[in-house]
Amino acid sequence: MAYQALYRKWRPQTFDDMVGQSAVTHTLKNAISNHKTSHAYLFTGPRGTGKTSAAKVFAKAINCPNQTNGEPCNECEICKGITNGTIGDVIEIDAASNNGVEEIRDIRDKARYAPTQAEYKIYIIDEVHMLSTGAFNALLKTLEEPPQKVIFILATTEPHKIPATIISRTQRFDFRRITSQEIIDRLAYILGQEGIEYEADALSVVARCANGGMRDALSLLDQMISFGDGKVTLEEAIQVSGSLTDDLMIDFVKDLQETKAEEALEKLQQLFKIGKEASRLVEEWLEFARDLLIAKQSGEAIGRSERFLQFKDEVEPEFLYRFVEALNQTQQEMRFTTKPTISLEVLTIKMAQPYTLTPRTSSGAPALPSSEEVQQLQQQIAQMQQQMNALLQGGAPQAQQAPKAQAPRPTRAAFKPNTTAIQKILTEATREDLLKVRDLWGDLLSCLNPQEQALLSQSTVNAAGPNGFVLGFAYDHLCDISETRPGFRELIQEHLERLGGYSGTFVAVTQHQWPQIRADFLQERKKNQEEEAVSIVTEEPAVEDSLTPEQQAFEQKVNDTIELFGEDIVQIEE
The missing domain is CATH 1.10.8.60 (Helicase, Ruva Protein; domain 3)
Incomplete structure (x- = not known):
């Protein structure tokens, strides 16, 4: 006998064989044994959860002459014929390939005839959501006035696509995912x-x-x-x-938590080299982080290794919350990009950055103040008591030496852009140079290694002139890296000159600093133009196209601004 796939060989033949759908099977068994079956059923749920198998078992049970407690015997000719597909009264239809009006009308016409071998004629329509609107209307008429001894079983993975008029005329059973x-x-x-x-x-x-x-x-x-x-x-x-082992995921997450960006990027590149897809990696990391959070609460993790159970005590919950949030955001971004690997590289760099966590006790409550903080508070209270006593006695309080303030913790300094260089670029900036650099940017990224691509993938060319351009980054540390990385500036300049003959270099700025720098430049330029306009009016008054000098200066300013930043960015307010 030819080999038979396991999912066919072990397909459920009774309701008790079905796994994870006890509510559905119990209801159907009671309906059959009590002779209270409906004329139409709707089975919904994810693929592979037993919808079609339940329909076949239902067809056997309701027609089996030897059924017991709603279960078929699987020994009679009716049960064997339905299992083998040789009983003509049980018709299984694929709505994906028979979705027209004529096919449903044919079903409606044949449903009028009484069953020939079994007691009930059963129509099993799989993927019923694929029917056309006309086919649904034809089916609706049959469900409104169902023939005797005919039962329709509709199965679908997308119940939201089925008209409400169809759903309301059926008994709906939702098949859940199996644990x-x-x-x-x-x-x-x-x-x-x-x-x-x-x-x-x-x-x-x-x-x-x-x-x-x-x-x-x-x-x-x-x-x-x-x-x-x-x-x-x-x-x-x-x-x-194609799954990842717990060891691989633990090593990667551990590098992120310990801010080892280079090691984490190397592990990510190794996963790409062995053929792991970016979307699959995100899904597995989400499941891994979820299992860690659940294990930290319950202490158990089904199907996880001993090292996983040890690692759950080492990782901070706050880190896992940030990791899950970043993964969800990256998953959304990957839907609209042609290079999902870059999104994962940016995620890796972002998660590997230092992050200050609020100290917590083991119970989750805020940490108690240290002895130094208690001593400082006691000194402040004593000082306030002395001042109150002095006021009550009518005298002036003596000046007390203020307690030494606790040394602040070192924090990352904000990036300071080279405003002089930016002002010079803006003075010479043109629309043509801006478009030229932006057009070359995609080709430039393809010439860089993964780390350099990850650094520049979130950058934006804000303005450009013949001798340089302003490059905006989302975070301060990315600006620091771009400015201090050895040979990086020269590398970008070399590629741009080779790709499009552009020899300018970049000046870094954060995106939240850029609007203020641009506004300061425009204000200074406006001031200079107004002074020039006043000088022209004083020395040699002239009238051009019936415009006042103020209007001419305003028009010139608008034209210069549009030339610099582009007509699609500038908005003119009266």
């Missing part, structure tokens, strides 16, 4: 029945990759059995599924 532990138990049972050796950690990897779908878990398990010559091991499970 990892339920998948692990089912896989262990199947492997035991098949006589295949396995490692428990390997089944945990399969359960995580299945994402709540039993069919996906069995398909992946089938691959591992073929890959491992009949044995399932953790190493093979990781290799086949």
